Amino acid sequence: MKAAELRERIAEAPAELASFRDRIAAVNGAGPDEDLRQDALDYAGEVVADADRLDQIERRADPDRTRVRGEAEELIASLAGAARSRDDAWAAFREEHGEMPMPYLRRQLRSPDLRRVIQHGRGNSLWDLELQDGSRIPLGNGEQIQEPKKVRAALLGVGRPIKRFKLAEFDPITEALSLVAEVEDTIASEVEETLAWVASFLHQQEGRRRSLDPDELLPLLSDPDDEPAWRDEEGRLYLRLPKLARHVTKTIGQRTTVRDLAARLDRCGFVKKQLGARDGEETIKARYWRSPAAFDVEGAS
Numbered sequence: 001m002k003a004a005e006l007r008e009r010i011a012e013a014p015a016e017l018a019s020f021r022d023r024i025a026a027v028n029g030a031g032p033d034e035d036l037r038q039d040a041l042d043y044a045g046e047v048v049a050d051a052d053r054l055d056q057i058e059r060r061a062d063p064d065r066t067r068v069r070g071e072a073e074e075l076i077a078s079l080a081g082a083a084r085s086r087d088d089a090w091a092a093f094r095e096e097h098g099e100m101p102m103p104y105l106r107r108q109l110r111s112p113d114l115r116r117v118i119q120h121g122r123g124n125s126l127w128d129l130e131l132q133d134g135s136r137i138p139l140g141n142g143e144q145i146q147e148p149k150k151v152r153a154a155l156l157g158v159g160r161p162i163k164r165f166k167l168a169e170f171d172p173i174t175e176a177l178s179l180v181a182e183v184e185d186t187i188a189s190e191v192e193e194t195l196a197w198v199a200s201f202l203h204q205q206e207g208r209r210r211s212l213d214p215d216e217l218l219p220l221l222s223d224p225d226d227e228p229a230w231r232d233e234e235g236r237l238y239l240r241l242p243k244l245a246r247h248v249t250k251t252i253g254q255r256t257t258v259r260d261l262a263a264r265l266d267r268c269g270f271v272k273k274q275l276g277a278r279d280g281e282e283t284i285k286a287r288y289w290r291s292p293a294a295f296d297v298e299g300a301s
Contacts, residue, residue: 006054013047013068017075020044024079037079044079047072059292060269063191074183089179093172101176108173109155110162119181127177138255139177146174194264197254198239199297201247205229214277221277224286235294238273239265240286265289 020040051069055062094100099107106114113132120126127145129137137158144150148165151173155162165173209231210216220227228240241258248256256264262272273290276283 003054003057006050006057009050010047010054010065010068013050014071016043017047017068017071020075041076041079044072044075048076058269059271066191093175093179097172101179105173105176105180108162108176109151110160111155117177117181119178119183127181145177146170148173190264191268194261194268195297197244197248197252197256198237200252201239201244202229202237202297204247204251209233209235212275217275218277218279218284221275221284221286222279224288237291237295237297238275238288239270239290240288241265262289269295 020036020043023036024040048069051065051072054065090100093104097104102114105117106112109129111129111131114129115132116130118128118130118136120128126141127139129139131137137154137160139145139154140150148167148170151170152162152164205228210220210233212232220230224240225243228243229237231237241261245256245258245261248254248261269292270289273288274285275288276285278284
């Protein structure tokens with residue numbers, strides 16, 4: 001299928017997904033009949049596949065397209081069905097531990113102002129605690145929220161010490177986190193955030209255009225971090241991640257790592273590229289992340 005057809009199908013998807021959600025909600029809790037459920041699952045699966053295929057064709061992640069993919073994945077997740085409903089799971093938790101999950105978390109984490117738990121996306125998610133004042137405490141990924149030391153360290157970092165839990169004692173806290181978590185589709189907003197970081201970084205750099213001729217590249221590659229952002233003659237942007245990571249953490253004040261930035265740039269359509277130039281008998285090399293041609297950081301195009 002051609003890119004234009006895929007774009008047209010994805011443009012129509014939000015209305016179709018909303019229609020499925022409305023028809024399912026109209027059943028008033030009895031659950032959709034099997035034909036409706038399967039139709040919804042099939043359609044949502046096609047939307048995800050179309051979005052993935054268009055990402056591959058265009059070699060970039062489009063925020064609007066990512067948002068539509070997220071809506072489709074949410075519908076799939078809601079129809080996949082768990083063994084128990086959330087209400088049943090909350091009731092079982094209260095029966096076992098004497099209180100509902102959120103009050104239990106507020107007490108165990110010594111955070112009476114805890115407003116909600118946020119799970120960023122599905123799969124290998126990142127988890128935050130959000131307080132009443134809107135501030136957030138990052139807890140880490142799905143493995144880290146199961147480790148008492150990691151959660152204790154996160155809370156200590158904001159002046160909220162909790163007791164030292166043994167691993168088995170901590171299991172109910174992990175369960176409570178999962179029961180009250182609100183899933184946020186952050187892939188689209190993550191792309192936008194990453195592009196904002198890059199734009200901020202470029203404002204501090206000359207970002208001049210350079211030829212890829214080895215003779216002209218040699219001075220640059222000899223000390224690549226002296227010029228960590230530049231464009232080639234086709235408008236492709238080349239970035240050095242250590243300097244970008246330092247800018248994000250120190251200037252912008254956001255937590256990130258080189259590995260996190262690499263994953264983020266990959267979702268924005270960047271590719272890893274090694275450049276080299278001869279210096280006598282030695283080849284000088286440097287690694288960059290390169291954008292698509294004529295890359296516009298404001299519009300990601």
